[in-house]
Amino acid sequence: MSETPAVQDWAIYMDTQLAERGWEVRDLAAAADLSPSVVFRWKHGFPPNLKNARAAAGALGVxxxxxxxxxxxxxxxxxxxxxxxxxxxxxxxxxxxVDEMRRRLKSRNDNA
Structure with missing residues (x-):
């Protein structure tokens, strides 16, 4: 059984969002006040319900x-x-x- 594009897109999106923050499943689950099993299912392409989508959006800041x-x-x-x-x-x-990392490090050092 092949995955539909929406399922693949959602799974990739979730992986990307977690990776960009250096988060694991448990980190998003805690930030969104959800069970880790819910987030784990998302990473495998299962879509959220509206309540969980709201929680994820708030936790991710999207x-x-x-x-x-x-x-x-x-x-x-x-x-x-x-x-x-x-x-x-x-x-x-x-x-x-690399340029962005340099900019951020310089900014952090300038503000320290």
Whole structure:
């Protein structure tokens, strides 16, 4: 049985969101006040319900609409808006990532 694009997109999205924060399943579960098994299912493509989508959006600091569209709970047309999902870290060229890290470290040192 092959996965549908929505399932693949949601699983990839969840992996990316966790990786960008250096989080494990338990970290998102704690931040969203959810059971780790719920988040584990998301990483395998199972979509959230509306209540859990709200909790995830709040914990991740992303728009609820983004969660709804990426998880396949609603289409962009149903959302009535264009949803733009930021690129994952693996989509950003290495030199841009290094430049951003340098900028952040310099800013942190300047503010210390």
């Amino acid at each position: 728009p609820l609409l983004e969660i709804m569209v990426v998880s396949g709970l609603m289409t962009p047309a149903e959302a009535g808006a264009t949803v733009s999902v930021p690129p994952g870290l693996s989509d950003i060229p290495d030199d841009e990532l």
